[in-house]
Amino acid sequence: MTASNSLRTLAAGLVLVLSTTAAFAAAPAPTPFTATYQVSQGGQVIGEAVITLKSAGNGQWVYSNQTKGTAGIAAALGANSAETTKFRWNNDAPETVSYHYSMDAGFKTKQRHTEVNWGTGQVTVDEGKGPMTYASTPGLVDRNTAPYAIGLALRSGKQAVALPVAVKRNVETQEFKVTGKDAVKVPAGSFQTERVVRSDNESAFNAWYAPQKYPVPVKLAQSDGGNLELQLVSYKSEK
Template identity: 25%
Template sequence: MRSIALLTITVLVLLGFNGATASPDLLKPYKAQYQVSRGTFVIGTAEISLTLSDQGAYNYRGFTTPVGLAAVFRKDEITEESAGQMINDKIVPERYRYHHKKPKKLRQVNLEFDWQTKRVTNQIADSNWSMEIPTGTQDKFSQQLSLMLSLCRGEKMAEFEVADGGLLKTYRYTEVAREAIRTESGEFDTIKMARHKEGKPSNTAIWFAPSLNYLPIKIAKHEKDGSYVMELVSITWETPAN
């Protein structure tokens, strides 16, 4: 399930807290269903949703659970959530939550961003730490929204500093191809991006569909225990919250 969780992440510069609202032409609220496969077997499902308010507040949430034979052996449920503000068309995370529920154990990670002091506080079980962060730092989940915004602006490369595992890590995304991709939800022209973490060779590729407001419709990740793929099954566009 850790590999499934990494797939759901899988996705900037802060210009100041002036209360600017989000551009209506960029991110749109939605609820999407994905299936997660390993080889020819579907091993999990993921629901990812984005809510936006008229004032620019966002909530980005993913919920992953095993299905089929995988559910017989694993009862894990993973919830990942990022919340914050969209200011001047930039993502500004304020808090991040990761809950990995196992039959006999619950792993929780909680991050709180303080942009006045430019520090992030992380709480894992009984451990707390705080570190200094530069302007534009993302959490592991909000970086996908920032990448979608970069693609909306026509950028072919994006780089983010991410608060990840008690460290500040650099994630770089580069365009590698334009491809037509078919999933259960239909066929789409896509932009294929490769993800590089800390300058290491890429083991993750993400396909974004411009016709779906640059929503990721496919994510492929290669792990030591095999290759995992997450593909879009359905999407529902929502209305912004007040």
């Protein structure tokens, strides 16, 4: 794999990894946390991802995913990516208010900014080439908070969920379902998990959740785009 492909895989794959919300019944309010993941490709560790959830006050929350290349080409070229979502807690579920993505791979940079105006029902996406606007959908999330929203759905007992996700030009309905139960061992420990796939595109998302312990996956594998795998190293609730 070329340096460019490896960096694209690290940045884009991690984005999709941690890429879902709908109205979930009686979900508890968010609890701030920090989750750290080991990122591997082809069995080799290439990076680290740190996900945090913090209160922004006034019923809003900030969900951040900071990824850094720590080995191989990704480290040599200083490949880093960052995603930050502000969401509101509405009808016992997250709804995206804004989303920002940036990737710096030394010789290449990329960014995307998304704003959701819930007053006018409009989504605006700008990648630096001029804004694009389209209609929002109730329960809208972005690719950064999708895995978190899936975890909340599993915690409330759902076995399948269709999520409206804001992508570049439109709202895309992404479908996820539980396909089995697996024993999984990761650096954070051993867990009995529920295996979740994206049923409308199975190569795009395969994740293992222990939903009564954590709202995010303990393991995630993505074959589309470079065989990336994330494994949970630590999880800390912030009181």
